[in-house]
Amino acid sequence: MTSSFLAVPDTTMKACPDTLTTNLEEKPVPEKRDADYQVSEDDAYVSISTLANSAPPGWIMHVHPRGFIYWSNPRCKAIVDADLRIPAFLEKANQFCAHCAELDLDEDMEAHVVGGMEASFCLFVNHRQCVAGYELTNVKTRHVKDMTTNGLLRARRLYWNFIAYHPSHKPNSPHGFEEAIDALRSYYHEYLVYGGKCIAPFSKAECEELLNVLHRAKDEANSGQPATAALLGWLLKDVYSFRSADRYGQVTREEQKTYRQLLSRPPSFTPKQSPATRLFLLFLVNIPFFGIPQTYLAYVKNASEFRGHLQGLKQNWETYTLQLVKEYSDFILIVSACLATVGLLTINDIGETCRVAAILSAFAALGSVTVGVFFVWRHQRNAHMPASFTYLHNARYSALGLSGHALLLSLPPVLLVWSLIAFTVAALAYALQDISQASTWIIFGLFVMMLLAVMAGVYTFSTIWQWQSNEGWWAGLFHWRRNKGRAESSSV
Numbered sequence: 001m002t003s004s005f006l007a008v009p010d011t012t013m014k015a016c017p018d019t020l021t022t023n024l025e026e027k028p029v030p031e032k033r034d035a036d037y038q039v040s041e042d043d044a045y046v047s048i049s050t051l052a053n054s055a056p057p058g059w060i061m062h063v064h065p066r067g068f069i070y071w072s073n074p075r076c077k078a079i080v081d082a083d084l085r086i087p088a089f090l091e092k093a094n095q096f097c098a099h100c101a102e103l104d105l106d107e108d109m110e111a112h113v114v115g116g117m118e119a120s121f122c123l124f125v126n127h128r129q130c131v132a133g134y135e136l137t138n139v140k141t142r143h144v145k146d147m148t149t150n151g152l153l154r155a156r157r158l159y160w161n162f163i164a165y166h167p168s169h170k171p172n173s174p175h176g177f178e179e180a181i182d183a184l185r186s187y188y189h190e191y192l193v194y195g196g197k198c199i200a201p202f203s204k205a206e207c208e209e210l211l212n213v214l215h216r217a218k219d220e221a222n223s224g225q226p227a228t229a230a231l232l233g234w235l236l237k238d239v240y241s242f243r244s245a246d247r248y249g250q251v252t253r254e255e256q257k258t259y260r261q262l263l264s265r266p267p268s269f270t271p272k273q274s275p276a277t278r279l280f281l282l283f284l285v286n287i288p289f290f291g292i293p294q295t296y297l298a299y300v301k302n303a304s305e306f307r308g309h310l311q312g313l314k315q316n317w318e319t320y321t322l323q324l325v326k327e328y329s330d331f332i333l334i335v336s337a338c339l340a341t342v343g344l345l346t347i348n349d350i351g352e353t354c355r356v357a358a359i360l361s362a363f364a365a366l367g368s369v370t371v372g373v374f375f376v377w378r379h380q381r382n383a384h385m386p387a388s389f390t391y392l393h394n395a396r397y398s399a400l401g402l403s404g405h406a407l408l409l410s411l412p413p414v415l416l417v418w419s420l421i422a423f424t425v426a427a428l429a430y431a432l433q434d435i436s437q438a439s440t441w442i443i444f445g446l447f448v449m450m451l452l453a454v455m456a457g458v459y460t461f462s463t464i465w466q467w468q469s470n471e472g473w474w475a476g477l478f479h480w481r482r483n484k485g486r487a488e489s490s491s492v
Contacts, residue, residue: 164233357426368415
């Protein structure tokens with residue numbers, strides 16, 4: 001490009017210098033004004049809502065950020081969700097418009113047809129006060145102050161639910177940002193103060209993320225876009241739903257404390273069991289299962305605890321699943337070592353008692369490994385929320401309830417304990433086989449000493465996380481003597 005430009009003869013440039021000068025002088029460059037940059041109606045940016053055939057005459061089609069459409073009539077102040085491209089629905093919508101014209105709606109009010117054109121339920125929306133209701137008189141601006149606290153909370157919830165599904169035809173209310181940010185900050189501060197006892201509708205991580213999104217949307221120029229309005233509607237709808245359930249603005253601090261304590265201890269929906277069933281479960285849990293199912297029963301109850309938001313339930317379920325998988329994996333490693341008891345069966349001169357105990361130990365170890373591996377596999381593959389609802393429902397409404405489910409969950413450690421007991425019996429029987437009486441007493445005495453040490457360790461660390469009295473367990477044996485002495489001293 002540069003070489004061709006330089007190849008032009010000089011005479012071409014010199015032949016018309018006066019002509020170039022004259023043309024430049026005769027045609028000065030005009031100055032552009034602001035009016036020159038105005039876009040005509042034909043050149044405006046075209047959206048789906050501004051297409052020529054998008055809506056019938058008098059109606060405007062609006063697109064929700066999710067993609068579905070609805071219609072509004074600015075002259076009649078009407079909002080319709082039905083498809084007005086269908087003539088029958090259009091006719092009923094026009095009749096609804098004629099009815100709205102007779103209602104004398106305030107300037108910032110609209111009427112919305114709820115439930116389709118066949119149902120014809122009318123929701124009246126007041127954008128100035130951010131309230132909505134099915135009675136026109138109650139939601140007019142001059143009557144909003146006459147509402148009860150619970151009525152105002154319900155009206156605000158209906159309004160923001162309406163905005164969540166109809167965000168494209170009205171600009172965002174400035175009160176929406178203020179209320180949403182203040183509510184999220186309140187929930188976040190409550191998490192900082194009360195931790196896991198907080199029952200806010202959003203988790204701590206959700207509060208942080210939503211606050212960042214709202215601050216950016218409020219500061220930027222897109223605060224009036226439909227996506228932001230839909231987010232505000234969804235958020236404040238949940239906020240006001242929670243406030244209605246929490247008796248927001250209706251009780252004192254002590255009354256709220258008592259009310260929330262009742263909510264933290266919800267009634268059990270487990271089917272009632274007969275006394276015989278409860279006695280049978282009590283026997284199984286404490287005798288052949290060594291009380292181990294009580295730990296797994298606490299795991300299941302904690303995993304099914306719901307504190308007002310799904311994020312907390314999800315976190316409880318993930319903790320429950322990971323805890324089970326880790327414990328079962330540890331049991332599998334221990335049981336693998338117990339399978340060495342099979343080596344006793346290769347000895348030719350072992351007694352009948354030793355042989356039977358060794359076989360039972362091997363069977364219990366194999367059962368523990370099999371059940372543990374299967375439990376790990378199933379819990380790892382179903383660690384998500386939809387599976388947790390089915391899991392907890394079936395566990396709660398099974399034949400034996402949560403206690404029966406805890407029995408099944410405790411099978412790997414229980415079978416491991418029985419494998420160790422059977423192996424101990426086999427080893428003791430083999431040690432006492434064909435030895436002198438003195439050696440028998442020595443071995444038996446050492447076994448009793450080790451058994452007592454093991455039982456003391458197991459008992460201590462089974463109860464050390466429970467509050468204990470300063471007196472020993474034996475002090476209860478003399479409880480009646482202390483009471484008698486106190487009675488005699490008080491009479492004197």
